[in-house]
Every structure is written in structure tokens, then in C-alpha cells.
Amino acid sequence: MITVLTILCAFLMNLPYCCHCNLDHHWLSPFxxxxxxxxxxxxxxxxxxxxxxxxPMMYNLFRHDVMCWLEIQRYVxxxxxxxxxxxxxxxxxxxxxxxxxxxxxxxYNRDFQLKITRAAFALVCYLCYHRVLGFRQRDI
Structure with a gap:
């Protein structure tokens, strides 16, 4: 059974993932x-x-039009x-x-969206720290 956590981990760890297991489908993570x-x-x-x-700030960001803006540097x-x-x-x-x-x-109740955001943030940041520590240990 494919769980939300499996999909989220594949998404965040830059693994190719697709629902139909089509190995020709390659996807590059923005992370x-x-x-x-x-x-x-x-x-x-x-x-x-x-x-x-x-x-409160996260809920405001979830609803804000800035989510769809391409050039956020000028406005944010x-x-x-x-x-x-x-x-x-x-x-x-x-x-x-x-x-x-x-x-x-x-x-729309955005509690689920907040929980997914927190999980994704933790996975991305801790994975980044893990990579940095792994590279440092290899250099020693």
C-alpha cells in the first residue's frame, strides 16, 4: 500500500516516483x-x-495570491x-x-495543509543537515 508519507518522502528526496510505476517517467525535485x-x-x-x-502567518500565506506569482522578489x-x-x-x-x-x-480547513507543510519542512531541512554531516564525515 502506498502511503502519503511514502509519496512525500519520494518527493522530498528527489526520487523518481509515479503512481503507475512507469520507469520511463523521470521527475526532478525542486528540493x-x-x-x-x-x-x-x-x-x-x-x-x-x-x-x-x-x-496565523502560515494560514495567510496559504491563502495569498503570492503562491502563484513567478517573480516574488519584487513584491515580497x-x-x-x-x-x-x-x-x-x-x-x-x-x-x-x-x-x-x-x-x-x-x-477549506487548512489544518491538514499546515501539518503537511510542517512534515515537509522537517524532512527537507533534516535531510539537508544529514547530507552536510555525511559530506563532512567523508572528508575526515
Whole structure:
């Protein structure tokens, strides 16, 4: 049985994954960019994503049109660029398009989205730390 965690791990670890096991399908993860990940995995972003005080900001970001903007550098303060990049990489623009959250009377519960974001953030950042430590041990 394929679980959500299996799919998420394959997505984050840059493994080719497809639902029908078609080995001709190759997919490159956006999380293969170590520069972006190093800028993402900071204490400030950790506090925003993982701690309770960051929840209102995360919910606002989930709903914001910035998820679908290509050039965020001109419109978003630099300290949030990597966080927006991360959320865009998780496909939250497509989520917003499907949900159409502005429709009156319809409210989407974003608790699941917050939990997936936290899990993805932890996996990406801890995997990055693991890679760095692995490279350092090889050099010794």
C-alpha cells in the first residue's frame, strides 16, 4: 500500500516516483537546489513553520495570491522569499486554484495543509543537515 508519507518522502528526496510505476517517467525535485534549501532552513523560518505563533502567518500565506506569482522578489520582503519558494514548490498554487477559497460560504480547513507543510519542512531541512554531516564525515 502506498502511503502519503511514502509519496512525500519520494518527493522530498528527489526520487523518481509515479503512481503507475512507469520507469520511463523521470521527475526532478525542486528540493535538489542546496542554495535555496540552505536559505530556507533557518531558525526564523523554523519558528514560523513549526511553532504555534507562526500559524496565523502560515494560514495567510496559504491563502495569498503570492503562491502563484513567478517573480516574488519584487513584491515580497527578502526574509520571506525562501519560505514562499518552499510553499510554491509544494504546489500550493494548484491547491488554491482547486479550492477557490474566495467563494462565498465555502471554507477549506487548512489544518491538514499546515501539518503537511510542517512534515515537509522537517524532512527537507533534516535531510539537508544529514547530507552536510555525511559530506563532512567523508572528508575526515
Amino acid at each position: 535538489d537546489n542546496t542554495t535555496e534549501i540552505s536559505a530556507l532552513c533557518t531558525n526564523e523560518n523554523h519558528d514560523i513553520v513549526m511553532l504555534k505563533r507562526g500559524v 520582503p527578502p526574509r520571506y522569499n525562501q519560505l514562499i519558494w518552499f510553499l510554491q514548490s509544494l504546489g500550493y498554487c494548484d491547491v488554491n486554484r482547486e479550492i477557490n477559497w474566495r467563494r462565498r460560504g465555502v471554507e
